[in-house]
Amino acid sequence: MDQADWAAVELAAGELRLWLMEGGESVTASCGDDPGQTLRALLLPMLEGGQVMDVVACGWPGVEPVRVPCPPPPPAVPMDLDPRIRLHALPGLVQDRPLDLLARAVPLIGGHLAVVPDFDGVLCLPGQPSAWVQISAGEIVSFRSFLTAEILSALDAAPRAAFDKAAFTEGVAQAMSRPASLAADLSSARAGLALGRTDRAAAGSRMAxxxxxxxxxxxxxxxxxxxxxxxxxxxxxxxxxxxxxAQGVIAAKADPEQTRLAGMRAARPRLSL
Amino acid sequence: MDQADWAAVELAAGELRLWLMEGGESVTASCGDDPGQTLRALLLPMLEGGQVMDVVACGWPGVEPVRVPCPPPPPAVPMDLDPRIRLHALPGLVQDRPLDLLARAVPLIGGHLAVVPDFDGVLCLPGQPSAWVQISAGEIVSFRSFLTAEILSALDAAPRAAFDKAAFTEGVAQAMSRPASLAADLSSARAGLALGRTDRAAAGSRMAxxxxxxxxxxxxxxxxxxxxxxxxxxxxxxxxxxxxxAQGVIAAKADPEQTRLAGMRAARPRLSL
Incomplete structure (x- = not known):
């Protein structure tokens, strides 16, 4: 293994994903409550005698989140793990009013700003949770996260293979005009399926x-x-x-994997100083 | 077994619950896709030679639901199962606008009206789903079901042992004044827990x-x-x-088990005519 290599790690929902950077390979491992043990087991066998590896991690436990507004990205924090692993953890973001917390999305923010340094606008980050992050004048101003995907997957309503665009668009319009009726409108959609008035694609797309x-x-x-x-x-x-x-907003799309790794990479140079 | 005995059956979420009526015992069995087979296996060994048993079932598959408005409760429908089991199934209720379907709650409606025949008002029926049923002038006028409990249990947020009344009441007030923010406010509550600003009881109670x-x-x-x-x-x-x-509505409470069985019993006399 080349001395120049380093690794990026993402922890989410009990899974650890490891990228061997520059090489570009990635592996995913279940890590339970002890990501440090999992990371050591994955990395140490790769290291030659005396080699020390830089690792940038996102979602690592025990790191104090940084309060917004703040300049992005917040600096990575050195963590004590193993003499041969120089682990630095990206802190999450915390917001006081309304209270909110963001962890997994932080490298996406740093990565987008590494690519578009003068970005002024909003990042929409679908995921579990989804997040909307407002960036202005070189600061992360505010953000808001939503449990949308988690609720949808719990309702077994996330559309899989088939997508019914008309049903989806109707669902969006209905919820935007009567957001309070959500739990009843979801129940209606399921009733339509049970009664055979809609198929699974239409019901799932409407619920989404x-x-x-x-x-x-x-x-x-x-x-x-x-x-x-x-x-x-x-x-x-x-x-x-x-x-x-459908609301007239033509959003640009950025590649999530590339942006995430750019965020990890942007956090790294400061490690080696 | 006494010739006067009969049984009530409720099917929900792949489980079959059987009450031996008059005796009052009940058993629950997992029934998968074939409730008929499960019911035969439970009942036939109890029957003496030549004995035929009346069974009133709720949630049974293959019964056309009755459209509201309709007089409550809709009459039970004879089903072909076994020469020794006189099975009658209570139909569900269907509503066209807004589209909605009710199955498991039907005996509660019939049971309440068996006890309070001139009831005029609304039945609030918490469950999976919850339902609100408007009854007026001897008719089921309309109803609405909500996936509230299912979403809560999916979020692992249903308060168990500990209940924090203040957090719960704040959550109710917050959602009633800003219902559209639901998925974000749920995320806030979880952030409070992750940040150690609230305990599990407060976070779960707020989400509920x-x-x-x-x-x-x-x-x-x-x-x-x-x-x-x-x-x-x-x-x-x-x-x-x-x-x-908290909204100033002092709702009366009726016993769910007694009401459910009263509903099954009210559906039965018509079987034996």
Whole structure:
């Protein structure tokens, strides 16, 4: 292994994903409650005698989150793990009013700003949770996260193979005009399926439209008249693009993997100083 | 077994619950896709030679639901199962606008009207789903069901042992004044827990308050100025009582098991004519 190599790590929902940087390979491992043990088991066998490896991690436990507004990205914090692993953890972002917390999305923010340093606008980051992040004058001004994807997957309503665009768009419009009726409108959609009046594609697409529509209703200040860039690798990402387009917002899309790794890379030079 | 005995059956979520009536015992069995086979296996060994048993079932597959408005309860429909089991199934209720379907709650409606025949008002039926049923002039006028409990349990947010009344009441008030922010406010509550600013009881109670609050916002025509009776055996039932009380609605409570069996019993005499 080349001395120049380093690694990026993302922790989310009990899984650890490791990228061997420059090489570009990645592996995913279940890590339970002890990501340090998992990371050591993955990395140490790769290291030659005396070699020390830089690792940038996102979502690592025990790192104090940084309060917004703040300049992006917040600097990575050195963590004590192993003499042969120089681990630095990217802190999450915390917001006091309304109270909110962001962890997994932080490298996407840093990565986008590494590519577009003077970006002024909003990042829409579909995922579990989804997040809207306002960036202005070189600062992360505010953000808001939503449990949309988690609720949808719990309802077994996330559309898989088949997507019914008309049903989705109707769901978005319905939720944006009557957001309070969400739990009843979801129940209606399921009733339509049980009664055989709609097929699974239409019911699932409508439920996805309802959930994303109610998110758009609450997130209106984040997209109305804003410069929006969408970065996401979850299956709902295209649906956010569709739903925003139906509101007349043509959002740009950035590649999530490239942006994430750019964020990890941007956090790294400061490690080696 | 006495010739006067009969049985009531409820099917929900792949489980079959059987009550031996008059005796009052009940058993629950997992039934998968074939409730008929499960019911035969439970009942036939109890029957003496030549004995035929009446069974009233709720949630049985293949029964056409009855369209509201309709007089309650809709008559039970004879089903072909076994020469020794005289099975009658209670149909569900269907509503066209807004589209909605009710199955498991039907015996509660019939049972309440068996006990209070001239009831005029609204039944609030917490459960998966919860339902609000408007009854007037001897008719089921309309109803609305909500996936509230299912979403809450998916978020692992249903308060168990500990209940934080202040956090719950705040959640209800917050959701009723800003229902569109639901998915973001749920995310805030979880952030508070992750940041150690609230404990599990407070976070779970707040999330329950948010979900029930947004249901109350959408169900306002069903409880505002109405005579409301709550009938439910799910753990959220007391929370509906609390949330309605915070809106100045003192809802009466009826016993769910007794009401359900009264509903099954009310459907039975018509079988034996």
């Amino acid at each position: 439209g309802l959930m994303i529509g109610v998110e758009l209703a609450a997130a209106r200040p984040w997209w109305l008249g804003q410069n929006v860039v969408i970065i996401g690798d979850c299956p709902l990402t295209e649906l956010y693009v569709e739903a925003l387009a | 308050g948010l979900m029930i609050g947004v249901e109350l916002a959408a169900a306002r025509p069903w409880w505002l100025g109405q005579n409301v009776v709550i009938i439910g055996d799910c753990p959220l039932t007391e929370l509906y009582v609390e949330a309605l009380a």
